């Protein structure tokens with residue numbers, strides 16, 4: 124894992140001091156809310172329905188047990204004993220006090236964490252593959268590149284007042300576990316003639332106009348990366364629309380001028396930017412990469428004893444193959460039936476930290492599906508890990524099943540919401556509580572957003588649900604056929620919306636239709652793609 | 666009115682003209698760029714300019730940061746002024762993009778400006794100022 | 806009726822104008838009629854409240870009921886965590902929101 128040096132620490136510490144000063148000036152009335160708001164937002168502090176909400180960055184979703192324990196400590200001391208892990212691999216606290224926020228950030232800084240640029244029209248936390256460093260299919264660990272980008276984007280003087288927020292994802296596997304092409308910039312590391320470089324996709328996103336990013340460059344070399352991304356951003360800063368907040372994301376620019384014209388402009392800008400010497404030498408990428416060297420794997424390859432049936436089910440569902448023999452990737456689902464997707468109590472966060480320390484080379488990951496991963500667990504320890512998880516009510520064996528729902532905070536917390544998301548997730552999970560039925564249905568990614576901003580990725584759900592406001596009453600639209608993986612696609616609306624109970628029935632009808640129509644090993648989304656919308660529509664509305 | 670200036674030379678007395686007026690064969694030595702003006706159009710004329718004023722009608726509109734850097738990258742050494750909705754918490758970024766004078770609409774507390782400019786000693790990126798980026802400090 | 810609401814500047818807590826000050830209980834809120842704007846500006850200026858706004862509500866025997874569900878969620882707390890609402894002992898309290 125990356126460790127701060129004195130430079131990194133000095134920058135984060137200075138930020139805490141600066142924010143403390145900004146808060147003091149706001150409390151003293153030297154600046155208005157209008158002036159303070161962009162400052163607090165650049166520090167991840169929102170005003171939400173019940174209180175201030177703080178979003179803490181978990182760069183590329185990676186953290187160690189000390190940092191994880193700090194998240195638990197913050198939940199206990201400054202919040203109400205829990206946190207919410209988000210689709211952007213961050214954690215949100217819902218009950219933060221402005222007057223305590225600087226103290227909180229100071230504690231975070233003591234474990235090399237911060238809330239810098241977790242909101243605002245700037246470059247946000249860089250997201251990545253939760254299996255980085257563990258996945259068998261990766262060409263390299265994407266995190267050194269993500270860390271390089273984290274440093275470059277932190278307090279970037281030119282790109283802190285962009286037309287709109289800017290999200291970058293880096294992956295290094297053909298299998299996309301990070302919804303890479305639904306980001307403003309998506310990078311996929313690839314090898315060409317042995318050399319590592321990045322395929323660059325620009326202009327993806329969700330929100331009210333979901334778009335899949337087109338490829339803008341098939342191969343950018345490591346020592347050109349920052350110049351190239353800088354050129355991408357500069358073209359956006361210059362031409363991105365500022366007249367209409369709903370058209371301000373880069374996806375609209377790329378869409379309006381076309382990928383070819385955008386590419387032409389970036390190429391022209393890059394030719395200039397590359398002369399400026401802004402790219403660090405490769406030695407910097409090597410320095411960072413050294414922190415991500417594989418841990419000292421030494422466990423023998425033993426198959427776990429499957430005699431406990433519950434353990435066997437969990438193994439099959441939540442444990443994934445590791446590139447190192449003798450090891451496995453453990454997914455901890457934060458989706459108990461009837462629970463709040465992505466929420467974890469301080470005690471649970473501590474348990475996960477302990478397990479990482481004891482069995483997982485001190486590493487944890489947060490996934491965009493709002494789950495936690497222990498990326499390197501020796502197979503011989505899987506049973507012990509499972510027992511400890513079960514004790515903490517964290518052994519939900521439902522990874523990628525219909526009850527492993529992504530849901531945004533919705534109207535229970537979010538001031539922009541039209542409808543509640545969490546109760547819908549709870550009702551659907553409860554309806555499908557029967558574990559065997561869920562497993563029979565197989566991989567089904569259900570994603571719920573409480574408004575068109577799409578924080579819950581509903582466009583990318585095999586089944587997506589969008590909350591809308593129908594004359595003051597909560598109403599839910601259903602979409603089918605989306606995907607945020609390498610088979611990326613945007614879901615289509617089935618038809619008229621439903622009330623709270625209606626949407627649960629509609630989901631069940633769609634799922635039953637799939638069970639009736641599926642062939643062979645088809646997943647829900649495969650069947651949908653083969654047969655189209657009509658049979659589902661008929662089942663739902665007929 | 667210029668409130669903060671980080672240069673030693675004389676203040677240009679000449680009023681600045683718009684980009685269109687300048688390109689229209691003006692022999693003015695001071696130009697004012699609006700957010701949607703393309704700063705690159707000034708590149709052929711930089712050696713006869715002593716002042717380029719970049720307007721920030723709204724602080725949220727960050728196009729002027731790119732304009733400033735583009736001009737500095739092209740070798741402009743005259744005065745580069747940020748004018749308009751310029752707030753204390755933006756001045757450090759503006760300095761890094763090459764601005765060396767500030768004419769904020771609302772008056773700013775000089776102490777707060779001084780504090781904002783001295784908050785950070787280290788910077789991750791190379792920009793248009795003299796700061797040495799952290800990666801260079803690490804690798805020499 | 807019209808209510809004036811906002812969040813406390815320092816704590817962020819949801820708060821309601823009572824005619825002489827602020828309360829976290831919507832039951833204490835009074836009808837500000839047409840006078841809301843003036844109070845809003847004065848209170849915001851005095852930094853007693855953040856992001857205040859005026860909402861419609863319906864008077865009921867139990868007190869004002871905000872017209873929009875969003876403000877009812879604000880008034881009580883998250884429907885999915887009854888333990889964190891202003892009425893943790895009353896599991897049916899959430900029915901008031903819907």
Ligand code: HEM
Nearest residue numbers: 209210211305328329330331372531532537539576577578
């Ligand atoms: C509760 C406070 C939140 C607020 C006010 C908020 C606000 C927004 C807004 C306004 C957008 C639309 C941006 C646009 O289209 O330009 C957005 C998009 C998004 N948010 Fe949130 N959000 C919140 C919470 C979350 C949470 C909890 C998550 C993760 C679970 C999240 C993840 C995302 C993602 C993934 C997108 C889509 C990005 C895209 O459009 O490409 N947000 N959010």
Ligand code: SF4
Nearest residue numbers: 531537540573574578
């Ligand atoms: S999708 Fe809408 S309701 Fe959900 S968190 Fe985002 S902004 Fe809030």
